[in-house]
Amino acid sequence: VSWLDTPFCSLLDVRYPIVQTGMGWVSGARLTAATSEAGGFGILAAVTLDPEAMVAAVRRVRKRTAAGFGVNLRPDQPDLAERIDLLAAEGIAAVSFAGGPPPAVILRVRDAGLRSIVTVGRPRHAEKMLDAGADVLLAQGAEGGGHTGDVPTSLLLPAVVDLAAGRVPVLAAGGFFDGRGLAAAIAWGADGVAMGTRFLLTRESRVPDEVKRRYFEASLTDSVVSRALDGQPMRVLRNEAYLEAAQAVDNRAGAWRRLAGAGRNAARVRRMTGQSWAQLAREGLALRRREGLTLEQVSRAADSPMLIKTALVDGDPVHGLLPTGQVAGYLADEPTVAELIDGIVAQALEAGHRFQDFQD
Numbered sequence: 069v070s071w072l073d074t075p076f077c078s079l080l081d082v083r084y085p086i087v088q089t090g091m092g093w094v095s096g097a098r099l100t101a102a103t104s105e106a107g108g109f110g111i112l113a114a115v116t117l118d119p120e121a122m123v124a125a126v127r128r129v130r131k132r133t134a135a136g137f138g139v140n141l142r143p144d145q146p147d148l149a150e151r152i153d154l155l156a157a158e159g160i161a162a163v164s165f166a167g168g169p170p171p172a173v174i175l176r177v178r179d180a181g182l183r184s185i186v187t188v189g190r191p192r193h194a195e196k197m198l199d200a201g202a203d204v205l206l207a208q209g210a211e212g213g214g215h216t217g218d219v220p221t222s223l224l225l226p227a228v229v230d231l232a233a234g235r236v237p238v239l240a241a242g243g244f245f246d247g248r249g250l251a252a253a254i255a256w257g258a259d260g261v262a263m264g265t266r267f268l269l270t271r272e273s274r275v276p277d278e279v280k281r282r283y284f285e286a287s288l289t290d291s292v293v294s295r296a297l298d299g300q301p302m303r304v305l306r307n308e309a310y311l312e313a314a315q316a317v318d319n320r321a322g323a324w325r326r327l328a329g330a331g332r333n334a335a336r337v338r339r340m341t342g343q344s345w346a347q348l349a350r351e352g353l354a355l356r357r358r359e360g361l362t363l364e365q366v367s368r369a370a371d372s373p374m375l376i377k378t379a380l381v382d383g384d385p386v387h388g389l390l391p392t393g394q395v396a397g398y399l400a401d402e403p404t405v406a407e408l409i410d411g412i413v414a415q416a417l418e419a420g421h422r423f424q425d426f427q428d
């Protein structure tokens with residue numbers, strides 16, 4: 069249908085302007101392939117994979133679908149250049165980044181023949197990324213999951229749409245879950261929606277059932293945005309692990325015990341991502357300088373991916389962290405990805421008919 073066939077669809081050759089975002093430990097090959105196969109655009113999470121595992125995951129998606137998909141990376145990964153070359157060789161469609169990559173990274177992605185999709189949380193970030201030459205802006209409002217900003221979607225989105233002024237497609241993110249949201253995003257001038265939490269709660273998402281249950285049970289006010297976890301504002305469910313981390317910030321007593329625990333987790337992260345200790349330390353020091361963090365916060369930053377894995381992979385929603393969008397408080401069903409996408413498209417069209425009905 070023509071109004072759902074937006075510039076984003078043309079740019080990346082997708083049927084529907086519906087993106088499943090890159091979510092660490094969540095958007096693996098199965099979820100990503102299911103989204104692209106159903107006519108959306110799936111994004112594989114690769115931040116916690118070493119380059120070899122990243123390529124293996126890309127090939128697993130490829131086996132399941134001929135449709136295009138993207139890969140999520142961190143703009144400050146030390147082996148970023150190598151990863152971009154590997155992804156170009158695999159022929160993937162786009163690389164997505166949370167956090168503003170330097171212009172040189174965006175250029176490198178473009179030179180490799182890939183598109184860049186960049187998450188922005190403030191109008192100023194959007195301006196910077198437009199100047200840097202990003203191909204798609206993903207405007208994520210405060211209600212969104214994981215690392216998130218403080219401007220709500222209803223205000224961020226029109227601001228970013230105005231700044232982009234039709235030069236690049238804009239995706240609306242933060243709080244979207246259904247077809248009304250998609251129609252509203254298009255009415256705002258966006259070119260589609262990007263959703264994390266909604267896709268986390270589908271059949272194809274491998275997040276264990278007892279953990280999904282915690283998300284389903286949450287109300288709209290059961291999540292918080294905190295810097296206590298890795299120094300950057302992150303939205304998580306207010307569970308036991310979050311409360312402990314938040315208290316630990318005010319309580320120096322257990323600092324050494326936690327530092328030791330964080331060190332063990334940093335060792336695991338190192339093994340998984342194939343980084344050297346020197347790279348890990350350099351990254352930690354850069355983070356400390358950039359964000360003005362204490363050493364303990366830096367060690368916590370290395371710790372948080374493993375605490376997220378404890379919940380989302382190992383299935384322990386008490387001791388692990390549960391990144392989430394506020395929208396979890398709204399969700400109660402677990403559709404397949406195809407059911408979800410078909411339902412969103414049908415409901416968006418119905419919402420479009422309402423505009424029509426008012427005219428008649």
Ligand SMILES: Cc1cc2nc3c(=O)[nH]c(=O)nc-3n(C[C@H](O)[C@H](O)[C@H](O)COP(=O)(O)O)c2cc1C
Nearest residue numbers: 089091092166212213214242243263264265391393
């Ligand atoms: C469990 C979880 C993990 C996430 N991990 C990442 C990540 O690794 N990289 C990234 O760019 N964004 C990550 N995000 C943010 C999402 O990609 C997306 O931008 C956000 O969830 C959108 O908001 P919504 O949840 O309201 O749809 C994560 C979000 C969640 C809920």
